[in-house]
Amino acid sequence: MKHLEVKQINQTFGDVHVLNDVSFSVSEGEFVSILGPSGSGKSTLFGIIGGLTIPNSGDVLLNGNSIKGKRGSISYTPQTPSLLPWRSILDNVLLGQEISGRKDRAKALEMIERAGLSEYKDAHPHELSGGMKQRASFIRSVLSPQSLILLDEPFSALDEFTRTDMQKWLLSMWEEAKRSILFVTHNIEEAIFLSDRIIILSPRPASVLNEYKVPFDRPRREELLLTDEFLQFKKDIYQDMRLAHTT
Amino acid sequence: MMKSLVKQGWRPALVIILLFLIWELCVQLFQVPTWLLPAPTQILEVGITEWGQYSHHVWATVQLIIVGFLIGSSIGILVAIGLHLVPFLKQSTYPLLILSQNIPVIVLAPLLVVWFGFGMLPKIIVITLVCFFPIAISLLDGFRQTDRDLMHYMQMAGASRKQLFWKLEWPNAMPSLFSGLKISATYSVMGAVISEWLGASEGIGYYMTLASSSYRTDRVFVAILIIVALSLLFFIFINWLEKIVIRWRSSGEGGSSETS
Incomplete structure (x- = not known):
């Protein structure tokens, strides 16, 4: 069964054609990455899936039901950690549940522990490093009741090593939680390392x-990153994207 | 905290002491008559010995300030929330809000006396008028400056308008609210004194008019001193309140870097 289905989305803003007939799907428990150059309309696509923007045409289905224009149907991890600075980490992590109704503190504490943030559960976000904040932000998504998680370039602001650590951490969390994930990035290596399937978007108008x-x-x-197969795969994707970029 | 206060505070303190010293010396040297300019020591002496005679004026003013400030800031907060949540209201009444501040209070106060007599009401209205504006404006600014990323997250998470306001916009505007409150705290002291000039039977403003009409310049200075002290105390109180309410910022922004 398809968990999320994006069907023939078209979107224009004034004269700018941003999305051109974009269709793809995410199966139950699958990790799918969307790979595209900067400015290819990924954020617009997320806005549509999240229900903030209503597309000119096309539909978004979650478990077969349309969620077009319906906010709060998916769980979202934004590019910046977006933790509320006046809340403790524990209260921040509970925010997603709070918005949709019921709070489960015990579960939240358990997740915080698993993310290695126990010491910081009562700390405020400004006391945490970039990687820790991003982990807290992801836990917030996992704890939210929605079954599909949308990640919007969550590691783009981190340095190389922190990023690799975060990727490994994300994989371990995902393998346990078995949630469907839609991950957006412009980093080819990251997409290959994390995903089951990669969807490549063209430059604007994106298709x-x-x-x-x-x-x-x-x-x-981590060793996989330096194997020949991995590098060859990366090269294929790179050439694909390069070609689309120049023509 | 205390240490840094001493460390940074000694310079302005020294300047003030020096200023008083020069003042004292000049008065002594040129034998300036007391009704024209009393020496700081004379002012201090009158202030201490006559405390029993004027203390009830101080309490009356303090009461007026507190009541006026509470009412004025509540109205300021309500106005800001109203204008923020109903954009139509903001568009139609924002210019009026600014206009209300262009009418000098001194001109308005006699009118208020004509309409409402010499009781508490016209005085409260004067204080409210000077108080609500800084609070309303800074709070509106605070609402407007809500972080866009946070807003985006809340919307994606499906937050309702009510949740957006109470969970994001309101706490986010707290620092702005407090900067408005600090300005209003000092304004309310000024407003109270002005309203007392115009018609009152007690209060520091009343005491001041009595003193100046009988050429008791030393008492006028005592009144000034008390007004300054009240403003300062009030300001410090709001500052203290801010530290308690906004703990999440007090340990300094940017204290942690982007490393892990």
């Missing part, structure tokens, strides 16, 4: 250029 099934077994290890 689905190609789709790759990632052939590497799980659980994936």
